[in-house]
Amino acid sequence: TQLLEQSPQFLSIQEGENLTVYCNSSSVFSSLQWYRQEPGEGPVLLVTVVTGGEVKKLKRLTFQFGDARKDSSLHITAAQPGDTGLYLCAGERGDYKLSFGAGTTVTVRA
Amino acid sequence: NAGVTQTPKFRILKIGQSMTLQCTQDMNHNYMYWYRQDPGMGLKLIYYSVGAGITDKGEVPNGYNVSRSTTEDFPLRLELAAPSQTSVYFCASSTQVRQPQHFGDGTRLSIL
Numbered sequence: 001t002q003l004l005e006q007s008p009q010f011l012s013i014q015e016g017e018n019l020t021v022y023c024n025s026s027s028v029f030s031s032l033q034w035y036r037q038e039p040g041e042g043p044v045l046l047v048t049v050v051t052g053g054e055v056k057k058l059k060r061l062t063f064q065f066g067d068a069r070k071d072s073s074l075h076i077t078a079a080q081p082g083d084t085g086l087y088l089c090a091g092e093r094g095d096y097k098l099s100f101g102a103g104t105t106v107t108v109r110a
Numbered sequence: 111n112a113g114v115t116q117t118p119k120f121r122i123l124k125i126g127q128s129m130t131l132q133c134t135q136d137m138n139h140n141y142m143y144w145y146r147q148d149p150g151m152g153l154k155l156i157y158y159s160v161g162a163g164i165t166d167k168g169e170v171p172n173g174y175n176v177s178r179s180t181t182e183d184f185p186l187r188l189e190l191a192a193p194s195q196t197s198v199y200f201c202a203s204s205t206q207v208r209q210p211q212h213f214g215d216g217t218r219l220s221i222l
Contacts, residue, residue, distance in 0.1 A: 002152065009150070033210070042114075042200050042213025043153070088152060096141065096160055097168065098211065100152040 003027060004091055006101035013079055014109050021074045021104045023089035030094045032065055032072045037086040037103075046074075079108045112136050116201050116214035123191045123221045131186040131217050133201030141204045142184040143211065144168075144176065146197040153200065159184055191221045 007022045023032070031050040035043035047056050049065035049072060056063045060083075062075040076083055086105050090098040117132045135142065140161045145153040155168030159178040173195060175187040184203075188195060198218050202211040 004152075006152075041215050042202070043211075044213070045210035048210065090153075096158060096166075097143075097155055099169075100145075100154075102150055102152040 002102055003099040004089055004101035006087075006089060006104050008104060009102065010105045010107075012107040012109065015080060016078055019076050019079055019106065021087050021089075021106070022071070023073065023091075023101050024071045025091065026070065027091070027093060028069050029091035030069075031092045032069075033090045033092070033098065034063055034072070034074055035088040035090065037088060043086075043088055076106075079106075081108045081110050084108050114201055114203055114212050114214035116199075116217050118217060119215070120218045121220070123188075123219065125191060125193065125221060127191050128187070128189050129191070131188075131199055131201075131219070133184045133186065133214060134182050135184075135201075135203040135212070136182065137203060137205075137212065138181060139203035139205050139212070140181065141206070141211075142178065143202045143204075144174070144184070144186045145200045145202065146170065146195075147200060147216075148197050156186065156199075193221050195219065196221045 004025045033048045034046045037043040047063045052067045052069045054065045060077045064073050086103045088103045090100045114135045143158045144156040154170045157176040159165045198216045200216050202213045204211045
């Protein structure tokens, strides 16, 4: 069983549409990170959120950490084909380790 | 800046063979990690190290061993390869726990 559940598993949208990816858990996290991974490469960090209720924006990407620090979401506005990839959330509970979700595969069609 | 370098990129092993996956980082990071990634399962932590001479088990350590004799290197050893170890293996490093983990490009391992 995954400590972090991501939904949906797959998402295919048209260029210009919006999308949201969810990352949920019953556990409380000290911090939560979002990574993006492209085929044949390792994950690359997009953002880290540490405070309950925190909202961070990275151009067209908006990340939110739940008030109780158990869940997070990633919202992409006006998606572009370059946003295509595997999006992974990862939570840290105060030890040295990250627990990763299974990932959401996003495909943006031109 | 090379970052995290993993070798080899691809390897096919026969059941029962052994091999070492190499990982080197040039960022002077204390923390290093080994993960395996299987389709639809995300990344699972195999072993991690908080500094030279210190290693500890992660979520899925069975069938693997590691060592950390220097800050730069963190090799992963498979002693008796099994088909269940077919996966993509990623090495990562970070300065501290909440800092970004920097990943290598992975080693794709098939055991037949």
